[in-house]
Amino acid sequence: MKVPLEVPLEIRRGSDAGLGYVRYGNGPICVLVLHDWLGDHSSYDAVMPWLDGHACTYVFADLRGYGLSIELDGEFTVEEIAADCLLLADRLCWSRFHIVGHSMTGMITQRVAANATSRVISAIAVCPVSAAGNRLSPDALAFFSSTIENDDALRRLFGYVSGGLSDTWTEGKTRQNRVTVSSACRRPYLDMLVTADFVDDIRGLETPYLVVVGEKDPGIDADAMRRTFLAWHPNAELQVIPNCGHYPMQECPPYFATVIERFLKRTTS
Structure with a gap:
């Protein structure tokens, strides 16, 4: 069942003025939401109907090269x-806000929080790659690189990280x-993922953090989060979502919406 949207929805395309985005809600809690390496803002379409748009204003931004910002060129760096x-x-006109990042943009929540400590109220890192980057083995890097053009490889990657969801x-x-x-x-962006290293810039950052991982995510698990986000951020907490990749x-x-909004x-x- 999909619940009809009953709060404002605004769509802006990227331009010389900046990134494109979808804005949902009109509440006082301002939340900037970022996507992963493999998808744009529409990865959040399924969760949007379950969000409290009266308490929160969510802006689902597209990075350069994605979705509503697909025509924006750039250096593609952290x-x-x-x-x-x-x-x-x-x-x-957000003087202070929360930030959510997924996978690749987990590290971006750290960079933004470090660059603008007084403005970032809290951060949520979902199945995140950290400020230490994702140091892939040569074979793993070759496989990830192959997904850029090879549809079969990309399907295998999605199937693997989702914990075995259907071919459909x-x-x-x-x-x-x-x-x-x-x-x-x-x-x-893949090069950025595997080479990033700015741990010294974010170690000890006191921004409240919620780190969310899926129980079935094979590459980014609770132990990895304890070695990274929870080790570096004194006000970080971990949430493992069961039966999820x-x-x-x-x-x-619905469960994901509940988890993040309790924290926000x-x-x-």
Whole structure:
């Protein structure tokens, strides 16, 4: 069942003024939401009907090369993404806000929080890659690189990280990727993922953090989070979502909405 949207929805395309985005809700709690390497803002479509748009204002931003920002070129670096996020917050007239990042953009929550400590109220990192990057073995890097053009490889990747969801689901995710992600940005963002290292800049950052992982996510598990986010951030807490892989916002949307909004409302008050 999909609940009809009963709160404002605004769509803005990317331009010289900055990133494109979808804004949902009109509440006082301002939340900037970022997507992963393999999909744009539409990865959150399934969770949107379950969010409290009267308490929160969510802005689902598309990075350069994705979705509503697919025509925006750039350097595709951590620093550029963080600057784009803060520029977007300025455009929205948000003096303070929460930030959510998924997978690749888990590290971006750390960069933004470090760059604008007084503005970031709290951060949520979902199945995140950290400020230490994702140091892939040569074979793993070759496989990830192959998914940039090879649909079969991309289907295998989606099937693997989702904990064994159906072929129909992986096919849908593959179609979404090919339509919403520019070919020009895929390799540079992958390079960013595997080479990033700014742990010294974020170690000890006191921003409240919720780190969310799926029980069935094979690559990013609770132990990895204890070695990274929970080790570096003194105000971090961990939530493991049962029977879920790398895409909790799509695999269990009502539960995911409940988990993040409990944290957002608690850290705002």
